[in-house]
Every structure is written in C-alpha cells, then in structure tokens.
Amino acid sequence: MRTVAVGLPAAALGGALAQAPAAQARSRTRSITQECDPGKGQILQWGPNSAPAVPEAGWSGVTAISTGACANMYNLMLKNGRVTTWGNFNLNDVNQQRLSRVPVAATRDVTAIATAGRYAFALRDGGVIVWGGTYDGQLTLPEAAKSGVTAITGANGGSSYGLFLKNGGVIQWNGYVPVPDEAKEGIVAISARQHALALREDGRVITWGENLPANLTVPAEAQSGVTAISAGGGFTLALKNGAVLAWGNNDYGQLEVPYEAQADVVAISAGNLASMALTATGKIITWASNYYGQLDIPAEAQCGASAISCGYVCMVVL
Template sequence: MRTVALGLPAALLGGTVSHASAAQARSGTNPIADEPPECTPTGKVIQWGPAGAPAVPAAGSSGVTAISSGVCANLYNLMLKDGRVTTWGNFNFQDTNQQRLSRVPVAATKDVTAIATAGMFSLALRDGGVIIWGGTSDTQLTVPEAAKSGVTAIAGANGGTSSGLFLKDGGVIQWRGQATLPDEAKEGIVAISTSYHSLALREDGRVITWAPTLTPNLAVPAEAQSGVTAISAGAGFSLALKDGGVIAWGGNDYGQLEVPYEAQSDVVKISAGNMASMALTAGGQVIVWAYNGNGQLNVPAAANCAVSAISCGYLCLALQ
C-alpha cells in the first residue's frame, strides 16, 4: 500500500499531488517488545497529552466500551460503560454553558450504544434515536425528526461550528451543518466523520467531502476515491484507511500528513485530532504523529496491551 500525503504548499497551487516523505514524520509509538506479554482486554481508558488534563474517572478503570475525545479548551471527553455515558473535563461550574455540557441527561444513562463529542455539545445514540446536550440554550438541542429513530451511527464536529452527522438507512442527516448536504451523501453511505469539514464513505469505497468553504487542499485525492474502509476528519486535514495503510491530505502545519512508516501497513483504526493523528495496528500498536506541544506523541507503555479503540482530540485516549 503506498501511503500518500497531500497538502497545499505554494508549489501545489496548480493541483500537483505531493508525496511527503514518511521518513521525516514526527511521530511517537508505544514500545512493542519482541515478545509482547499476554494481554486481556479490560475496558480500561488510557489517557495522555496535556499536563493539566483531568484524571479519568474511576468508572474508566474497566468495562468501558466506547470513548470520544473533544477539542474544547476544557479538555472534555466521553466514555460509555454498561450503556451509561460519563463525561469528564476541566469544567468551570460557575459558567452556565459548561454546566450544561457537564450534565449527562437521564436519557443518556441507560441503553446508549454510541457517543460523540461535538464542540460545546455531546451526542449519544439510544434505541436508534439521537440525544443531544450542552450548548447555550435548549433551543439548540432540537433533534431532527428523521434522527429520532433508525439512526445507526453518529459523528460530532469538534472544529468550527459545533455540528453533527447521523447515518440512517445509508443516508446522512446533518445537524447544525452550515454547508449544503451533497446529493451523493443521501444514499449509499457506510461511514461518516466531521470536523471543520465533513467526510462520508460510500459503499463502493469512495470518500466524498463537503464544507461551507472547502479549500482546494481538502478535495478528495484520487487515492481515496476507491477501496477506502475508514475515514476521519481532523482540524483542516483528513485521514482515510486503505489496504491497511493511512492516506492523509489537507493542511500540514504540524506534520499531520507525514504518515510514519508504522502507519503504512497493518492499520485497523484511525483518528484525526486537532493537530495530531492516531492509528491503531492489528498488532495492537498505537501510533501518534504530528503536533507534540502537549505530549501527544508520548504514547504510554500501557497502550501496548489489547487496545481496541482510539480517539484523538486535544488529548489522546485509548481503550484497552
């Protein structure tokens, strides 16, 4: 699999594709021993990054089934355990808006199957219906009628205007989105992701993208127009997974497109964050590259054991 990194330096304004040198990538990985110890999944949340990040709540020590890291300055995150959503962050409880974000509604404390951070909002999925909380007023929490049943996946935008995407019957439902939903996103979709821009993966393996103002460097490259199996939208850049290797395109201010060798094969999951990116290999290796201003590349040894999920925001989360 040929790893492709597509940016928009001055030389590319004419549309030429740039293949960035993976050898120059700024990256961090968890140490993999020649004979890794036997690991048993525990559902423990592992967190690293900003020194001021709040500790993972006690509920995150075992049994967690999903994680979602936000990119707000209060470093808030979500986890799902036994169908119940728990949130944590540096919440200022003197701020009414942050109080709203910190309070998980009763509806999201039972039978929830999916979670997503969405800027100053949180999203949860229960019995096919979307639950929303946070924001600055109750009027912002209106769930689109079509998203009250039959939804199978949710995605939250952590950049720009807080918004979300919901997947139902192979079509995308857009919540608070400022860009017109393209017709090709209304059917045949199998995966969704959103940040400052939105991505959708069609059932034929082709990625499509849209945004209020879509810069040329965010246009989907030829390599991501077939055979893609996973997508992730970051802050001004995109990741896609194809044949076990990561394809990256968009902004490259911090080396987001400089995909390291470790992420060029055998990758099973990806997560594009605010200024850094994560990948998880089939062998359980967690790889982080690009921005390291908050220690995102300092992958802890604990993330070398039976990791099943990853999430990258301002800080990094892994689910063991």
C-alpha cells in the same frame, strides 16, 4: 505494491496532488506486548498536563470513548450502556453546567457517543440524544434523527454540528454547508471536524464544509477502496488496504504518515494537530504536532487497545 500517504502540503498550488514524505514523519510508536492482560476496558490518556484525570468509572469496562474540544475541556465514555462525561468544567458557568449533566435518557442502553464542541450526542434505540449548548432551542433535532439512526459523529472544531447516518444517507444538524446529494444514499461511515466526511459503499470519500480547498479536494487514491475515514483539524485521514492516506493542511506534518502506518493498520483517529493509528499487531502510532505531548505514548499503552481517540489529547481503551 505498498500504498503511501498522499496530500496537499501548504506550499502546493493550483490543487495539484503531492506525495507525503513518509520517511521524514515526526512520529512515535509503541508496540503492545503479549505479556499484558488486554480487554480490561481501561481508559489511558496522554497529552497536556491540564487534561482532566480519567474518573474511576473509566478504569474498567469501557467500550467507547470520544474526546471533546477546547483543550480537552470534556470527554465522553460509554460503559454498560451508560454515558459518563468528565472534564475541566466551570460549574459557575451555566453553559458548562448544561454540558456536564448527562440526561437521564443517556444513562442506559446507549450504543454510540460523540462530542461536538459545546454539545454531546448519544445514540439509543436508533434515536439521537443531544445535550449542552446555551439554550434549549439549540437542542431541537430533525425528526428524521429520532429513529433508525445507525451512526453518529460530531464536529469539534470551528462550528459545532452533528452528522447522523440513517438508511445509508447523511442527516446533518446545525451545519452551515448543506449535505451534497451524493452523501444522501449509499453511505457506510461518517466523520466531522471543521469539514465533513462520508464514505460511500464503493469505498469513495466525499467531503464538504467550510475549510481549506486542499482539504476539500479528495485525491485519486481515496476515490475507491477506502474502508475508514477520520476528519482532523484542517486535514483528513483515510484507511485503504491497511495503509493510512492523508491530505489537507500539512503545517505540523499531518500528512507525513510514518512508515509504520503504511501497512496492517486497523483504526485511525485524526486530532486537532496530531493523529493516531492502531495496527493489527497492537502497535500504537502517533505523528505530527507534539505541542500537547500527543506523541509521548506512555509505557502503559501496551495492552491490546480496542479503541483510539485523538483530539488535543490522545486516549485509548485497553
């Protein structure tokens, strides 16, 4: 049986679930051919013309990417264990200077990266590194985040906060809504934007935070069997049996998951107003708002993408 997207369109009342009309999705797709040379580790981005150009360090050897907030003011890449940041920094602004300077501790042996509004995170030897903000006192991490952490994520909308995964439990930094008890054990994946997401080992999605009630109501289809999660701007994506599920705000068609994303999907990324998916056959799919050109997938995106990230812009690692 083919799984289809589910969600709560803006017009839904009383918390009832509705099925998203996949056939009406506003989307773009591009297939990856067998004639290219995948595995180069090159960043390719598209979206607003004001987006900062990818620096030379991002032309090869990149293993992870994270798009920032504020119309792509900054981004992070991971290459040979070293974090590099780039963006539309105003270096006359002390706060943006802080964000643009990668700390020495994040220049080697880093295994994961995450953007979080005015902050940036890196994971090294199980300890979280944070930089940015407006003053040093904001950068105090909980003691539990200094060792044994296995995954990190940051919120890029509304408040800036971070989630860290340690021993199957979620640690939250700078968040306003406490972590629910059911997210303190048995968790295998995390994601955050205005709202927070956690995925339990039984495949059930948990969500909390200050957001639309529709977005904080997990549909029945996401109560089991989910294998990946991604928090977007007022909506949520989840991956189940190779198909994308979506719920929350549908003002720009975020819940109208296209037919191509209802089978064989291996990665998902929910952006501010648009989303991305990558299939096992190498097809890149974007849908919802095209205000920043997120749906205009470039022809160059045909070479074995290994990572995807969507914010105001969309990026892939080829």
